[in-house]
Amino acid sequence: MSTERAREGLYSRVQQFHAEQMQALDSGRFEEYAETFTEDGEFRHSPGRPPARTRAGIAKELTAFHQERFAGEAVQRRHWFNMLNVQEQADGTVHATFYVLALLTRPGERVPEIAPSCLVRDVLVEEDGRLLTRSRRVEHDHVPEA
Amino acid sequence: MSTERAREGLYSRVQQFHAEQMQALDSGRFEEYAETFTEDGEFRHSPGRPPARTRAGIAKELTAFHQERFAGEAVQRRHWFNMLNVQEQADGTVHATFYVLALLTRPGERVPEIAPSCLVRDVLVEEDGRLLTRSRRVEHDHVPEA
């Protein structure tokens, strides 16, 4: 490839960041997913569940959540993002607001379950030239906000 | 964030434009959605229904359409776009052709309805450094073209 390639803009960088982050999660690499948060990161993945905090706390919460929900099942989850709205803030953070669908495929079942539909709000920061999630809050469309 | 960031290319700008535009629509902010069209914009959102014209006409049509279809229901709609094909034209307009799925979530129902599958053709223009939709035509995959 040409070395004179245009540098990526912020929008594409957020898309690439999300792709790597969620491929890690969907592959069950929870430590790697947690590393995409800041050390003091906060992750509120389900309404009614308290947010997980810090990288260690996020990795632990995901391990517990998957054990609880999918114990012993060889399921393949896939998270899909869409309609990514990226807004740079005056304080240097980046707000990303986007739609998410969670897909679940079971072995031998060709048709995946597609649910729920969500709205997710990320606060992203740049550290040493690398994007990280400082906080992520997931709202489920079928659950009225408190 | 770095101030030396690469400027966004057209492709990312169209994605950002669509995200803001459709988050406005899905939040029921019909006036704001209509403002993403040119003053003389045209929006043909359903086969067999005449196109809405002008910002005022588009906002009015959406209000009527939602009243007719979802009156009294606290539904959450989400429009998903994919496979965005952006083609600059010699006349300075931008043609964007892409896939769309309309999702509908009802309160308490975890699984959204996902239908119909559509092909959408946008003609975009730039006014004062801002993208606007001059025309949008929606084709439904299950409805044969006339």
Place this chain on the structure above:
Amino acid sequence: MSTERAREGLYSRVQQFHAEQMQALDSGRFEEYAETFTEDGEFRHSPGRPPARTRAGIAKELTAFHQERFAGEAVQRRHWFNMLNVQEQADGTVHATFYVLALLTRPGERVPEIAPSCLVRDVLVEEDGRLLTRSRRVEHDHVPEA
């Protein structure tokens, strides 16, 4: 549009490439789809089926596959991509790993079939300033890898 527009970065170029490529496939333009591969390209679209090789071989395989699966049916297929992870390699190739859903709409049926959920691995190369697929391998989430 402004002529001073920022050049697109690689990430957006891969998205645009995929959009054109898959709109060709979903429109049944199999020769055009095959032209998006290198002359010696390889396409393994289904587990348990040998890969198609060369542009002529890929076009032929697609014609046979569609005849076999959808003979006489006026279906509209749509391939959706998501979570695109683009990694430049030291050898100058580009590895793209992403999620795919295959949608199928039948005339008069508003709700599309959405299946299966896949992971796709592309090896892309640049020839004369144009991206091409050297190899594409599709894994189905419901089919355990051999």
